[in-house]
Amino acid sequence: xxxxxxxxxxxxxxxxxxxxYVPMNMHFWHNPRHPRATWxxxxxxxxxxxxxxxxxxxxxxxxxxxxxxxxxxLSHESVGGERHLRQVWHTPAGKLVEALRITDDWLDAQRxxxxxxxxDDFRGSRYVEVAVKTDEDVDLxxxxxPEHNPRDMEQIQRGxxxxxxxxxxxxxxxxxxxxxxxxxxxxxxxxxEAVLRVVDNRPAxxxxxxxxNRACRRRLEALLALGVDAVDRRGWYESADYWSPEIVxxxxxPCLRSEIEETHRAGIPHLYLMAxxxxxxxxxxxxxPFDCLHGAEPAYGGQDAAEIRRRLPGKSMWGGISGPEHxxxxxxxxxxxxxxxxxxxxxxxxxxxxxxxxxxxxWPEENLEACERAWRRLRAAxx
Numbered sequence: 001x002x003x004x005x006x007x008x009x010x011x012x013x014x015x016x017x018x019x020x021y022v023p024m025n026m027h028f029w030h031n032p033r034h035p036r037a038t039w040x041x042x043x044x045x046x047x048x049x050x051x052x053x054x055x056x057x058x059x060x061x062x063x064x065x066x067x068x069x070x071x072x073x074l075s076h077e078s079v080g081g082e083r084h085l086r087q088v089w090h091t092p093a094g095k096l097v098e099a100l101r102i103t104d105d106w107l108d109a110q111r112x113x114x115x116x117x118x119x120d121d122f123r124g125s126r127y128v129e130v131a132v133k134t135d136e137d138v139d140l141x142x143x144x145x146p147e148h149n150p151r152d153m154e155q156i157q158r159g160x161x162x163x164x165x166x167x168x169x170x171x172x173x174x175x176x177x178x179x180x181x182x183x184x185x186x187x188x189x190x191x192x193e194a195v196l197r198v199v200d201n202r203p204a205x206x207x208x209x210x211x212x213n214r215a216c217r218r219r220l221e222a223l224l225a226l227g228v229d230a231v232d233r234r235g236w237y238e239s240a241d242y243w244s245p246e247i248v249x250x251x252x253x254p255c256l257r258s259e260i261e262e263t264h265r266a267g268i269p270h271l272y273l274m275a276x277x278x279x280x281x282x283x284x285x286x287x288x289p290f291d292c293l294h295g296a297e298p299a300y301g302g303q304d305a306a307e308i309r310r311r312l313p314g315k316s317m318w319g320g321i322s323g324p325e326h327x328x329x330x331x332x333x334x335x336x337x338x339x340x341x342x343x344x345x346x347x348x349x350x351x352x353x354x355x356x357x358x359x360x361x362x363w364p365e366e367n368l369e370a371c372e373r374a375w376r377r378l379r380a381a382x383x
Contacts, residue, residue, distance in 0.1 A: 005171040006055040007229065014230060014269040014292045016316050016350035021379040022343070023055035024372075025318070029358035031107060035365070046170040052372075055352075058167040060228070061177040062219035063155035064119070067091075067146040072115040076102075084128055085109055087116055091143035098131035118144075118187045119179060127190050135201070138208045145215035153222060160226045173229035175271075180216035180259065181252050184209065186237040195242060198251070206251060213255045220259065224266045231263045232271040232294060236356075239277025241301070245284055253284065260290050271318065275356040276301035282311040292316040295356030298342070299325035305345045316350035321371065323357040332370035339374035353379075 001020045004012070009023045028037045039045040042058065049056035066072070066089070073088040083102040088095055102109045106122045118131075132138055167174040185194040185205065198205045220231065238252050256272070263270040269291040276297050278285070285293070293315055296303050299322035309317060320342030321327070326335050342353060353375055359368065 006057070007167075007171050007173050010055055010057060010173050010352065011229060011269065013350060013352050014271065014316055014318075016291075016314060018349065022348055022351055022353060022375070024353040024375045024379070025055045025057060026354050027358045029360050032361045034359055034361045036359075036368075042166055043169075046166060046172065050170060053376075055172075056170065057173045057175050058163050058170075059175050059177050059232075060159055060163045060223065061179070062216075062223055063149075063152040063159070064145065064179075064215060064219060065117075065149060065152055066115070066144045067149060068151065070143050074112065074115065079128075085112070085116065087131075089115075089131065089140075089144060091140050093143070094136070094140055096131040096137055096140055096144070097129065099128040101126040101128060118184070120187060123187050124190050127193075130189055130193070132188055132208065135204045135207075138204050138211070141208060141211045145212045147214050147218050152219065156219060156222050157226065160223060160228075164227065167229070174227075175230045175232050176220065176223050176228050178216065178220055178231050178233045178259070180213050180220075180233065181235060181255055182209065182238040182243065182248070183234055183236055184212050186242070191237075191242060198243070198247060202250075209251060209255070217255075217259070221262070224262065224268075228266075228268065230269045230271060231259070232273060233259060233290070235272055235274045236295075239274050240280040241277030245281055248281060249284055253288070256290075257288060260288060264289070273356070276303060278303055278308065282308065286312055290315065292318055292350075292352075294318040295354075297356055298322050298338075305342070309346060316352065317346055318352040318354050319356065320346055320351065320353050321355050323355040323359065323363075327355075327367045327371060328360060328363040330367070332364075332366045335367045335370040336374040339371055340378065343378045 004020045009019050010025065012019050013023050028034045039048055046056050069092050071090040073090065075086045077084045077086060084099050085102050086099045088097050100123060103126065108120065109116055132141065163174055189197060233256065238248060260270045271292040271294045272290045273294040275295045278296055279302060293308065293312060296305060296308055296317065296319045298305050298320065321338050326338040
């Protein structure tokens with residue numbers, strides 16, 4: 001078969017089409033930086049990936065900021081030996097007040113100057129006081145997540161122009177990192193509280209998600225109109241680790257199905273990111289027409305890659321190995337065997353070798369080298 005560019009190879013793999021060889025795409029954890037992550041710009045990163053022979057892509061995440069009418073008041077407090085960040089969101093219809101513990105590993109919170117966004121995995125376990133406490137508070141989110149924000153649209157246009165130019169320069173896909181759905185519940189609340197609020201007051205939580213999903217949707221529409229190559233929709237916390245299939249179907253599926261349809265109308269593939277808690281959702285996932293399941297974790301949480309492949313026919317899989325287990329632990333021989341097993345289970349069509357998490361700075365370099373070595377040996381083999 002004729003050699004393909006990374007763009008051609010990845011997009012074909014997402015769609016379960018024939019490829020010249022199985023692509024590999026992985027990313028690095030940004031803080032602390034991995035010894036290989038020596039780049040100082042996105043252009044330098046893409047050049048290094050090309051030098052390594054890895055398949056790269058350019059990601060774009062649309063701006064989602066509060067309405068210009070919102071004023072944010074920040075203050076720092078010391079409480080019982082802990083550092084707390086108190087954030088007051090003043091809107092035309094009232095205010096939302098929250099407080100969070102600041103820890104040494106939460107660098108974004110230590111450096112915040114304007115406001116601390118809600119989209120942050122560090123939030124859930126560090127809440128002292130949540131912002132959205134009552135049904136009335138839910139309605140105020142329309143100011144924090146406005147459907148229309150000219151400032152955001154200007155940023156989206158500028159960001160798209162720069163990202164599109166880089167993607168075209170290196171002949172790689174431009175992929176939207178799309179944040180919508182139930183992950184927002186685990187950013188707005190500690191996980192246990194999020195679950196209890198859904199159980200005790202599902203109408204309010206459904207209203208909350210509708211407000212945020214509308215804002216996210218408008219920004220996705222803007223990027224689809226500008227032109228992108230794929231959409232990678234995050235569903236990390238939308239899984240059965242937290243929710244019953246019935247709750248996922250009720251709160252997540254309508255929005256997700258609509259986004260998939262809109263993505264397909266734009267003529268591009270739709271990817272869905274979920275690492276664990278997948279198995280109980282397979283009947284539901286099989287009914288959704290997304291193109292690629294991204295990030296299934298093969299070593300933890302009981303994911304069965306062979307069963308996933310069997311139950312999701314026609315969908316590709318981006319994953320196959322576990323970062324913490326297969327790159328972070330053990331010997332290179334074990335890493336090579338894990339890659340071999342991934343190819344045995346996933347085959348050659350509709351498979352992108354990778355993992356859900358970024359490569360950490362303390363994972364043995366020899367394991368990463370073993371992964372690369374096995375991939376190069378197996379990627380063009382029949383399967």
